Structure formats: structure tokens, C-alpha cells
Amino acid sequence: MKVTADFAECGVEQLFYAGKVAYNTTGIANGVAVCKAPQKMIITRAVCVVGTAFDAGTTNVLILGTADDDDAILAAADITEGTAGAYSKQTFVEVAKGDDIKAKYTQTGTDATAGAAEFYLFGVAIP
DSSP states (O other): OOOOOOTTSBTOOEEEEEEEEETTOTTTTTOEEEEEOOSSEEEEEEEEEEEEOOOOSSEEEEEEEOSSOTTSSBOGGGOOTTSOEEEEEEEEEEETTOOEEEEEEEEESSOOSOOEEEEEEEEEEOO
């Protein structure tokens, strides 16, 4: 069961499952929507769980953001893509319009043959 949230109550931090991507998700190099954020919300923390390490030959870069800023939530330095594990970051990102949350994976060197990650977001509804 994935985590869901009801953002009807302002001021209460809640956790929700944002989505999953893999090294070969269609369109991932340009960014793909993993979820639509609830309207009038502040993202306060993000967690990326790398379940299968990404294995491109030289670099692996996985980021999470919005249409306006592709690494606003999790930037390249926040996730160690080549090592399975959970990576957490405190943040303060307002998504007042119910924006798409997008993940983007880029790589260099030998093409990746593995890699998968799930995203969880903590958020607070705002008036």
C-alpha cells in the first residue's frame, strides 16, 4: 500500500507517495511527471528511495522538481544514484497551482542497464 494524504487540513504535515521512475522510463531524460501536487501546498521534505542502483558508466543524475525549476525539490547532490538507499532533504517549495512534480534522469558514459527509485513527499496545506 502506498501512502496517501488528505490535504484538507491546513498546518498539518502529511506524507504522500509521489511516484516511481526507472532508468528506462519513457521520456525520463527530459523529465516526466510522477504526480500532481495538491493545490496550495508547501513541500517540506522529500525522500528518494533508490531501490535498484543506477549504473551508467560515468555519471548518473536524478533530480526532482517542478516545471518552473527542475531540481527545486531534490538536486543532483541530494541523491547518490549509484547506491541503493534512502535519501532525505528538508526543503520549502510552494506549489500553489497544483503543479506537476517531475523527475529527470540523465547519464553519461556507457548507457545504464539498471536503476529505479521511488519518491515520497511531506507537505503542509496552506490557506
